[in-house]
Amino acid sequence: MTIESGAPAGRERLKLRAGTIAWFLAIVVLLLGLPVLLDIGWFAPVVLIVLALLLALPIFWLVRRIFTGQRRQSAAKVYAKTALGVAAVVTLIVATPLYVLAAIPAVRPMTLPQATLSNGEKTVVFQGMVHIGSEGFYKSVVYDLEKALTEDYVIFYEGVRGDPAGDQWFSDTLAGGGDLSTNYTQMGDICGLDFQLTYFSLLDADIAARPERHVNADVSTADMMREYERLSAADPDFAARIEADKAPAPADGDTVGGDLAEAFAFVQSATPGQQSLIGVACRGYMTWLLGQKSEPSDLDPIILDFRNRELAKKIEEGPDKIFITYGANHLPGLLETLRASDPNWEIGSIKWMRGIDTPEELDGEI
Template sequence: MADAAAVPFGARWKLRISAVLWFLLLAGFLLGLPVLLDVSWLVVAGLLVVALVLGLLIASLVRLVFRGQRRQPFLMSYLKAVLGTLFGLGIVVALPIYYAAVLTDLKPLTVPQATLSNGKQTVVFQGMMHVGSEPFYKGVVYDLEKALTEGYVIYYEGVQGSPEGDKWFNDTLAGGGDLSANYQMLSDVCGLKFQLDYFQLLRADMTAHPERHVAADVSTADMMHEYERLVAADPGFAARVQPAKADAAATTSSSEGLSGLIGLLDGGTAEQKRIAGYACRGFLTWTLGRPDAPSPLDPVILDYRNRALADRISKDTHPLIYITYGAGHLPGLLQDLKAIDPTWEIQSVKWQRVVEAPDDVSGRLSS
């Protein structure tokens, strides 16, 4: 007790706070270490080299600022600076991966399945994404098969190619590249699935009953003509879309770079693929979960296609229609349907989770 009383009150609190900080740094580093090692032991080695270099600078600055630090040997100050820097860098590098892993559970990405009706027709709008979890697509296919047995006609999203408009579409909107191939590679890295793989389960019914499966989207030529019409009719639109065209053209090189990165990750170890999957799913959840910023090309990409879809529905004699379209089309579609017939309204909405970690279930057979 006499020794404790001899230590000044302020010094005791400094020691306690220092001990707590070192404990938190060590605990955070140890929690992140398995992630860093799963990526590669070279990451840990690289962080150690950086810590050894920065430690010299940090130790010198600390000894210059704090008089008490100059009472201990420089080697001790340097060792503490290296360890503190190594622990801090490890936490900084591993934290985004941990955050991405929990983000898909904390803020799940969802799409609506909405039932619309005007009393004469019933439309089920199934929000879609190009890449998603296996349970989501299995649920969608199950609902589609059930809808077919109930007499629904299925409308599919997908801009249809045409010799006249394909080049314009790729140069102006798509930024070049094979989108389907990129989506497939992205799904592999993220531990997810590509939606077209699951729609193949309906191929037999498409062949037997083609009249029940409708490619309801516009063509690339249709979009090109609408784009040209808007450019000629609205100088403001023409001025706004020039930067958007440049951005789309620039995505060609970035898309190629992304394909190369995805290919590199796809060839990694099982641990690296697992870490990449966490990061990828978290990035998708964060990116797609944010409100969409308006694009200058929305009048062509969204508004025109929504009007065309609403017009097709209003002219269809089938009373039951099931639509699989991007979730972002629903508000505009409802507005355009109401413009044709004000009695259209949403009767119900069910939200479905799109992105989640794949199930990893294993067991052991008894001998």
């Protein structure tokens, strides 16, 4: 008698505990999701309530039909619990992706190398760069550049030089029909990040005083066009692959830059809360994307290999102490190119820097 009556009682206690945990989790989800909903706009919680009430109707009907215990409770109570549960699920669906994207820069940061290379005669510090990144990263790079200048280093900068002979080809083939600097600046504004050239302007005074210590070591748009033509003449399939990879010609002058301009205009018109959410999503996605191992591109022979060869020539012909700021993807190919002519080139040391991080906002009182 005691055993038989104890079993149902045990099951009831288990159901009660499970229900308590479930409702606790539902409330936690709602509380965690509320800031996201409020950042979306005042209308988001209202939409959530209306949606939960509507979606709860068929679920409420099924619950009352299937579970006898629920029929013993008042219909209003069961419907309220069902609507609360639906609201928690919808909130979870909306908020989880944003919380995941917010966590990516901290959990799986996008890191950039600062490698010191040497062949026993020359010392080259290679600072891997990203076109748009966090303020702290660029300030750290500028600090290292200023320190290197005091130690008699010559700075080699990345930056494809304009040339009327190749500018249009470069814009159409590599820049998506827009200006790269403008595109990067707008993308940085959308993501709550900065464009690297903004911080290099801190060196303008030194560049004016000692221009020989600051060298644009990159190629020109015409150089890249001529390399493209050379590769196309040697391998007709190369040109065919490049043409096949090109997007269809945009209508009405639409370009990648135009799309970014539209996105930038939308962000500018958004509320501060919406801008914050867009920045979180963009930084998380960029960190994830840049952290992926990129597949070889048909344009790599021009974008990477050709420029690496030209940079290696400038290093071989240049001074004994060089500090380079170049895209991080160039480092493996550059080292391989240097070793092809001098096997003594080695990486002596390397440190890693976080390229994308959440902007820090501090409050205080005076």
